[in-house]
Amino acid sequence: MTNPLLSRWDTPFQLPPFADISDDDFAPAFDAAMDEARANIATIADNPAAPTFANTIEALELAEESLSRVLSVFYNLAGADSTEKREELQRDFSPKLAAYSSEISMNEALFRRVETLWQKRDDLDLTDEQARVLMLHRRGFVRAGAQLQGAARDRLKEVLERLAVLGTQFSQNLLADERDWFMELGPDDLDGLPDFLLDAAKGAATEKGVEGHVITLSRSLITPFLQFSTRRDLRQKAYEAFVARGANGGESDNRAIAAETLALRQERAELLGYRDFASYKLETEMAKTPEAVRDLLMQVWEPAKAAANRDAEILADMMHADGINGGLEAWDWRYYSEKRRKAEHDLDEAEIKPYLQLDRMIEAAFDSANRLFGLEFTPLDVPLYHEDARAWEVTRGGKHVAVFIGDYFARGSKRSGAWCSAMRSQRKLGGDVRPIVVNVCNFTKGDPALLSFDDARTLFHEFGHALHQMLSDVTYESVSGTSVAQDFVELPSQLYEHWLEVPEVLQKFATHAETGAPMPADLLKRMLAAGTYDMGFSTVEYVASALVDLEFHNGAAPADPMAKQAEVLEGIGMPHAIRMRHATPQFAHVFSGDGYSSAYYSYMWSEVMDADAFDAFDAFEDAGGAFDPEMAKRLETHILSAGGSRDPEELYTAFRGRMPGVKALLKGRGLIP
Numbered sequence: 001m002t003n004p005l006l007s008r009w010d011t012p013f014q015l016p017p018f019a020d021i022s023d024d025d026f027a028p029a030f031d032a033a034m035d036e037a038r039a040n041i042a043t044i045a046d047n048p049a050a051p052t053f054a055n056t057i058e059a060l061e062l063a064e065e066s067l068s069r070v071l072s073v074f075y076n077l078a079g080a081d082s083t084e085k086r087e088e089l090q091r092d093f094s095p096k097l098a099a100y101s102s103e104i105s106m107n108e109a110l111f112r113r114v115e116t117l118w119q120k121r122d123d124l125d126l127t128d129e130q131a132r133v134l135m136l137h138r139r140g141f142v143r144a145g146a147q148l149q150g151a152a153r154d155r156l157k158e159v160l161e162r163l164a165v166l167g168t169q170f171s172q173n174l175l176a177d178e179r180d181w182f183m184e185l186g187p188d189d190l191d192g193l194p195d196f197l198l199d200a201a202k203g204a205a206t207e208k209g210v211e212g213h214v215i216t217l218s219r220s221l222i223t224p225f226l227q228f229s230t231r232r233d234l235r236q237k238a239y240e241a242f243v244a245r246g247a248n249g250g251e252s253d254n255r256a257i258a259a260e261t262l263a264l265r266q267e268r269a270e271l272l273g274y275r276d277f278a279s280y281k282l283e284t285e286m287a288k289t290p291e292a293v294r295d296l297l298m299q300v301w302e303p304a305k306a307a308a309n310r311d312a313e314i315l316a317d318m319m320h321a322d323g324i325n326g327g328l329e330a331w332d333w334r335y336y337s338e339k340r341r342k343a344e345h346d347l348d349e350a351e352i353k354p355y356l357q358l359d360r361m362i363e364a365a366f367d368s369a370n371r372l373f374g375l376e377f378t379p380l381d382v383p384l385y386h387e388d389a390r391a392w393e394v395t396r397g398g399k400h401v402a403v404f405i406g407d408y409f410a411r412g413s414k415r416s417g418a419w420c421s422a423m424r425s426q427r428k429l430g431g432d433v434r435p436i437v438v439n440v441c442n443f444t445k446g447d448p449a450l451l452s453f454d455d456a457r458t459l460f461h462e463f464g465h466a467l468h469q470m471l472s473d474v475t476y477e478s479v480s481g482t483s484v485a486q487d488f489v490e491l492p493s494q495l496y497e498h499w500l501e502v503p504e505v506l507q508k509f510a511t512h513a514e515t516g517a518p519m520p521a522d523l524l525k526r527m528l529a530a531g532t533y534d535m536g537f538s539t540v541e542y543v544a545s546a547l548v549d550l551e552f553h554n555g556a557a558p559a560d561p562m563a564k565q566a567e568v569l570e571g572i573g574m575p576h577a578i579r580m581r582h583a584t585p586q587f588a589h590v591f592s593g594d595g596y597s598s599a600y601y602s603y604m605w606s607e608v609m610d611a612d613a614f615d616a617f618d619a620f621e622d623a624g625g626a627f628d629p630e631m632a633k634r635l636e637t638h639i640l641s642a643g644g645s646r647d648p649e650e651l652y653t654a655f656r657g658r659m660p661g662v663k664a665l666l667k668g669r670g671l672i673p
């Protein structure tokens, strides 16, 4: 019998034939596709003909077609509907894939061909997109160490292996500290705690095998405890345990690991020819240099600090009114902030939910895409991988654009969070390939299913990523859709969230599940205002972490990261009652692998851009406002259809006429009037 993953898909829109695929098909399909990819790579590397863009770069672009077809189906299922078998397959595939990719980047014959093309790039008569694709392929090789010889090559390998070990150790130490600590609450210790927290604390106690209530270091317990507990002594105890994670001495202490990690990253960067790790890391980002990142963060820092200091005074007054003398401490902030929120912005989730029906919010996301880009969505009746998943055909002017799959409900087999992935990416090389795009969320089922405002925002966010994939219009898959710099990829998604907040959208689609009445104007206003509450605090704790991360990797690696952290915080005048969102011994973004190392800033960078970009629509108030057709056209042309085919700075400047400024973000966060 032929393997359905490897045979031709004669299905509508060449969707994967989910009904025919069994878990036993993945391993043999993976092996066969891997062999095929290896053979294709060998053919390219050993080609006796002189290298050309077509026989080298285009051939590379197509070399892994079967492999990516198998993997994109597999990873979608492994994330959205996992089984023990699928987890086992995942553990089996990942070292094989790592070995395969290092084999390619260390293939000298292959790199020589790419390098030859790169050296004579100006004579090759390439389109702009081709020139960029060549640059990206070559840069990938160089950054993986393809240019290194002998001892340097061996040393890079050692450094990378040691970094992988340290990253895993860092997370495990953190987990161990989080697992070991808990605080038992007696009957007198429960004052102020709301029911949902009492329930969760009881559940935690049962898990620990003790009677009554327990607070652990899980964020979902500790944060509400700090918000609601009237017991200042217990808040202090819990807070101090929370910020001591990874710094308790003994075997699970992360401080030496952090120092060694930073030193090895510095060495890695130098081996590859960079001044320091930040320069290496930021080369591929829109920000490009540590100076650009610092400059942006500092523009946000000062107004955020001023707002936080104003808030601190108000909260300290509230504390003094409670009869507590002395200064406001870190374990007081959330408690008094919650009291203040209740007094100024009381908002009851239960009041909002009936107005936010999942199906109406999906319609709202589709309708906005229709008004902006002319997209139309027609439900499709096709077999999918789970009964909760739904599919639509996306068309424009009667022409097929994409297939969109929405898989919205939480279930045990789905990993947490929300994401967008492509089961097939858009490209034009070797045929007009249209995308199949999936949005996966974890909303609670119901009849009808109701969302919180945060859930609705998540739905729009992931749909923004989906638009980036669906409207993609490039030749090469390696620059298609969301294949862009990390500090650029959240622009379309975060930008799309703004359309949820356009009052006319909510007025039309936020209707009561039972009565069908639109959301009352006053509730709508309060719901939107609540979004910017306590932004001084959250901006300060975030930006402080981002600046420390940046300075860790900018210049020589610090021998004592804790001393460096103290120095950076002192330098920026960190407010007394706020700490970093993630202090060094707990900073998993930066030390459990290098995904966000010297890149923690990127969340804020994207937010600066999305606020600035939406402001451009606002500026068109007289013309079409949030749905201005000319702005929508520019957004599609320069950003949503362009993928990574041009430098992100160029794309943004073409869209907006200039680089983004921080003003719209500061206004959006309520940090300036």
Ligand SMILES: [Zn+2]
Residues within 6 Å of the ligand: 461, 465, 490, 493
């Ligand atoms: Zn996102």
